Amino acid sequence: MTNSFQKQLLALHYVYPLTWHKFQRLHQYIGDLNELAACSGNMLAKILNMKEDNASRLLIHYKKMLKIALEEYYLSHQITAVSYMSELYPESLKNIYDPPAVLYVKGDLNLLRKTKKIAVIGSRNASKYSEEALKLILPPLINEQFIIVSGLAKGADRFAHEATIRYGGKTMGVLGHGFFHFYPRENQKLGEQMAKEQLLLTEYPPYVGVKKWHFPARNRIISGLSQALIVTEAALKSGTLITTELALEQGKDVFAVPGLITSEQSKGTNKLIKEGAIPIWSGHQILDELQMFSNFR
Known part of the structure; x- marks a missing residue:
């Protein structure tokens, strides 16, 4: 990858945070990013399926951003x-x-290179039960050098990041916004600590703020980074269950912590178990299951 290509891609991504598939579509039509600046608003609108006015503005801002050393x-x-x-x-x-x-x-950029990653997700209203479950689940995984991935949200995500740090492990937080913003505010101190000693990542340029639809998109990255997914607590209707669907579509193993049948926050995990998720109550079980699955693949 040339410095010129990197500069052009970052300039384009700054003004229009496109995904790789959309970038490939653009590349297919214009050939080389060097040609983008000469592209007409009408042509770009057709390629990216947007209004011509928006495409014309995109090109104006793109040309301006090319003059800035974004990296x-x-x-x-x-x-x-x-x-x-x-x-x-x-x-x-x-x-x-x-x-x-x-x-x-x-x-810590080295965490990106590591392949042993497991996601922990759950309810933003997670109870003490999630914290207690993670005490049994995380230490064996951390001892085996697994990186714990989560979304730095309230509840289960925060419990997972904090417990991993407490047990001397490594953790990654996937954000649904750019780095010049932070959400939720109560996790900002934890996020600042992770930005120095662990790893934070996002697909959004730094200026991009918090939007509701960013978080479902963020979940595909959480599951995509990880070999498997652990769900501690989840209500029947929650974003957590959407993430488990993404993980299953990606061929990932899903582990769920069984809970009280009277608990609203365990109805989702109990349903997952009924539908085929693997019930777990110890990190050693997960290691055994992953080892068994790897022997059959």
Whole structure:
């Protein structure tokens, strides 16, 4: 990947955070990114399926951003831009539906190269039960050098990140917004710690704020990075169950913590078990299951 291509891709992604599949479609029509600046608004609108006015504005802003050294600008904010073609880009993400064209990361870049990753997700209203379950689940995984991936949301995500750090492990947080924003506010201190000692990543340029629809899209990255998915608690209607569907579509193993039949926050996990998720109450079980599955694959 040439410096020129990186500069052009980052400029385009800044003004229009397209995914890799959409970038390939654009590349198919214009051939080389060098040709984009000369592309007409009408032609670009047809390629990217947008209104011509929007396409024309995109081209104006793209040409302006080409004059800015974005890579250096990001580094001044301790942000590293990792394109799809970079050797740092996780191979597992290339197999998901519509992978990001660019990842923006902060923290320990070496974690991107590691293949042993497991996601922990659950309810934003997770109870003490999730915390207690993670005490039994996480230490064996951390001892085997698994990186714990989650979304830095309230509840189960926060429990997973904090417990991993407490047990001396490594954790990755996948954000649904750019680095110049933070959500939720109560997790900001944890996020700042992870940006220095662990790893945060997002598919959104730093200026992009919090939008509701970003989080379902973010979930495909959480499951895509991970070998398997652990669900601690989940209500029957929740984003957590959507993430498990994505994991299953990606061929990932789903583990669920069984809970009280009277608990609203366990109705989703109990349903997952009924539908085929593997019930677990110890990290050793997960290691045994993963080993068994690897022997059959």
